[in-house]
Amino acid sequence: MSQVSRRKFIYTAGITAVGSAILHGCTSGGNQQPTTETTPPSTTNTTPATGDGPEVTTAKLGFIALTDSAPLIIAKEKGFFDKYGMTGVEVLKQASWPVTRDNIELGSGGGGIDGAHILTPMPYQMTLGTITKTKQPVPMYILARLNTNGQGISVADKYKDLKVGLDSSAMKDTFAKAKADGKQLSCAMTFPGGTHDLWMRYWLAAGGINPDTDVSVVPVPPPQMVANMKVSNMEAFCVGEPWNAQLVNQKIGFTALVTGELWKDHPEKAFSLRKDWVDANPKAAKALLMAVLEAQQWCDQPENVEEMCQIVSQDKWFKVPFEDIIGRSKGTIDFGNGRVEENFPQAMKFWRDNASYPFKSHDLWFLTENIRWGYIPADTDTKALVEQVNREDLWKEAAKELKVADAQIPANSSRGVETFFDGTKFDPENPKAYLDGLKIKKA
Numbered sequence: 555m556s557q558v559s560r561r562k563f564i565y566t567a568g569i570t571a572v573g574s575a576i577l578h579g580c581t582s583g584g585n586q587q588p589t590t591e592t593t594p595p596s597t598t599n600t601t602p603a604t605g606d607g608p609e610v611t612t613a614k615l616g617f618i619a620l621t622d623s624a625p626l627i628i629a630k631e632k633g634f635f636d637k638y639g640m641t642g643v644e645v646l647k648q649a650s651w652p653v654t655r656d657n658i659e660l661g662s663g664g665g666g667i668d669g670a671h672i673l674t675p676m677p678y679q680m681t682l683g684t685i686t687k688t689k690q691p692v693p694m695y696i697l698a699r700l701n702t703n704g705q706g707i708s709v710a711d712k713y714k715d716l717k718v719g720l721d722s723s724a725m726k727d728t729f730a731k732a733k734a735d736g737k738q739l740s741c742a743m744t745f746p747g748g749t750h751d752l753w754m755r756y757w758l759a760a761g762g763i764n765p766d767t768d769v770s771v772v773p774v775p776p777p778q779m780v781a782n783m784k785v786s787n788m789e790a791f792c793v794g795e796p797w798n799a800q801l802v803n804q805k806i807g808f809t810a811l812v813t814g815e816l817w818k819d820h821p822e823k824a825f826s827l828r829k830d831w832v833d834a835n836p837k838a839a840k841a842l843l844m845a846v847l848e849a850q851q852w853c854d855q856p857e858n859v860e861e862m863c864q865i866v867s868q869d870k871w872f873k874v875p876f877e878d879i880i881g882r883s884k885g886t887i888d889f890g891n892g893r894v895e896e897n898f899p900q901a902m903k904f905w906r907d908n909a910s911y912p913f914k915s916h917d918l919w920f921l922t923e924n925i926r927w928g929y930i931p932a933d934t935d936t937k938a939l940v941e942q943v944n945r946e947d948l949w950k951e952a953a954k955e956l957k958v959a960d961a962q963i964p965a966n967s968s969r970g971v972e973t974f975f976d977g978t979k980f981d982p983e984n985p986k987a988y989l990d991g992l993k994i995k996k997a
Contacts (some may be wrong), residue, residue, distance in 0.1 A: 556766040590929055606840035612642030613831070614662045615842075616654045616670035619647065619872040620776050620794040622701040622823045623881060624862055625904060627850035631865050637674030637840035637848075648870070650775035651676065655685060659692050661828060662941035669842075671700060673748035675920045681943055684930055685747070693829035695945045696917070697843045697952075700823040702851070702904025702909040703814035704882070705750060706798035707757055710783060710807045711791045714891055718810045720975050722761030725789070729769045741765070742774040742782065742791035747929035749822055751815050752920065759994040760976045766927075766996065769964060770826040774890070783807055795902070796878040803878055803892035811887040814900025818976050819907055823915040832945075843952040847910060852917040854905040859883050912949055914940050915968035915982035922985040928996035934983065 591994060616625035626645050629635050635643040649656040651673060658680065661821025675686055677694035679685040686692050709718050709725075716724040731738045741758070743751040751773075755765045763769045769789075779797045782788055784806050791797075792813075801807045813820060825846050832839040853862050863883050867876040881888060885901040888894050903909040921936040944968060953963050972980045980988045 562563060565646075580931070589684055601784055606641040606837075607833040608841045610838050612644070613640060613827075613838065613842060613933065614667040614918055615642045616646050616648040616657055616667045616672075616731055618671065618775075618980070619874065620671075620823075620854070621796055621866065621883060622704055622794055622902060622904075624853050625700055625846050625849040626671050626825070627866055627871055628862060629845040632849065632852065634845035634848045635842070636851075638844050639843065640838060640841045643842070643845075650749060651773075653658055654685060655680065657904065658687070658694070658794045658828060659686050661831070667695075668831045669825070672824055672826045673745055673750070674699070674824045674917065675747050675749065676745065676754070676826065676926055677943055678917070678921060678939060679747055681829075681922070681939065682713055682930060695829050695832050695948075696786065696824045696826050696912050696943055697839070697945050697948050698825040698846055698850075698896060698910050699821050699912045699916075700819055700825050700846075700904070700910070702819045702903045702907070703812070703900045704822060705792065705794045705813040706809045707754060707790060707792045707811050707813070708783070708798045708801050708807050708890075709810045710786070710909075711805070714808060716731055717891075720757075720811050720815055722757050722810075724761075725763050726768070728789070732770065738770045741773050742772055742779060742788045742793075744793055745773055746777055747924050749929070750792040750794070751918070752923045752927075754790075756792060756923070756974070757792075757811070757816060759992070760974075760978075762994075763795055764994050780804065780806065780972045793881050794871070794951050795873050797917060799882050799888070800874065800878040802838070805890075805965060807886070808891040812887060812897075812898070812900060813956055814935070817972065818900060819903070819909070821920075824912065833947075840948065840952050840955070843948060847905075847949075847958075850904040850910050854886075854903065854909075908962070908969075910949070911964050912944055912946050913967060913969045914944050914946065915970070915972075917944050917979050918982050918985060919972065920983070922980070922989055925997050926989060926992060926995045932997050962964055 575678060615626055617626050630645045633934055646667060652672050655673060656808060657666035658670060662668045677696050680692045680694050682693035683689055718724045724852055729739055741754055741946045743754045758765045776793045776797055779791045779793050780801050785799060798809050825997055827839060863879040867879055870970050885897055887898045917940045918936055924930045925932050950963060968982050
């Protein structure tokens with residue numbers, strides 16, 4: 555775990571939960587193998603459905619104010635949940651990823667939620683019990699990927715002259731000088747071991763910057779990133795949209811890179827539910843999944859993008875100006891440093907190019923990176939864990955019932971060898987070779 559900066563960060567809702575993430579997100583207790591349910595079951599108080607419909611008609615789903623949560627919001631707003639018999643679904647805003655974690659651990663029966671729009675590694679961390687408050691496993695399922703691409707690494711305006719981009723090494727001397735002067739500068743992400751943490755760490759390490767010793771990598775809730783940058787609490791941050799665009803629009807910083815440049819069409823958020831809820835309500839789980847898949851298809855239609863952004867910008871959802879969301883959602887990336895890309899090929903995708911499919915090979919990369927940085931034990935049986943958590947079989951069932959064309963349903967659990975911007979390759983058939991070849995790591 556990186557040293558946490560002593561400067562006071564701006565926190566509103568979720569400050570206690572973020573502290574919990576710092577305390578619990580980096581600890582692990584010995585050999586963490588796939589586990590069985592040890593937490594109280596999640597229950598939703600509802601009248602069971604009858605006939606061939608779902609077992610229950612309600613579910614509580616969480617989301618963070620990020621554009622990639624749009625499929626859950628659209629499924630609610632456009633009536634897709636209702637269409638498949640889930641007439642009582644609540645889509646509930648969460649203050650931070652630690653709050654999301656805590657509410658999933660509680661389950662709806664304990665006043666929490668049944669599942670969420672979530673950082674892909676978190677269901678694995680919860681299944682292992684490495685990040686839960688009780689330190690006990692909360693088994694989870696991943697039913698779909700919600701999106702690919704669409705995140706960014708942004709840097710404070712004072713570094714524009716360094717022309718920081720995909721190569722982070724331009725900041726190496728700045729961090730070293732500050733450290734020599736007795737200060738440790740901070741870069742922010744949203745949750746230890748989560749996607750934004752891994753993008754930030756990969757980017758820094760590729761430029762020869764050790765994220766555990768040369769700089770502090772600290773968690774900050776997405777909606778609080780811009781405010782913290784404004785008061786100079788951080789030098790850079792990694793987060794999803796619309797917060798990178800808002801930073802540029804407020805002329806506080808610039809986008810060094812969008813993460814699709816780091817790894818083309820990389821996996822990002824997941825639609826995840828508690829295992830016990832899905833096992834008890836398989837028809838309801840399929841209905842939720844079908845609604846989410848249809849919403850992903852809707853969100854990816856160019857003619858729907860403006861309406862999607864109008865909906866999610868509302869106070870009850872993001873409470874963010876429409877102008878901060880629409881540009882990058884349409885594939886126009888104003889990096890804030892003079893670079894503007896139109897029809898950017900690595901903009902956020904919800905459905906096209908298999909964006910929704912939960913490739914097991916991608917989950918294996920996330921787990922390998924969690925081992926790299928010491929978030930989970932090196933002897934974790936990652937392949938067995940992926941088999942336990944990743945439910946691509948449910949995705950295929952839902953897609954076929956939706957009459958998704960066979961050509962849009964991958965025949966393989968692996969997308970094959972992945973290549974990163976620095977030339978590093980990840981072969982899911984040999985994760986150890988990938989890990990062994992990395993110069994900066996804990997494992």
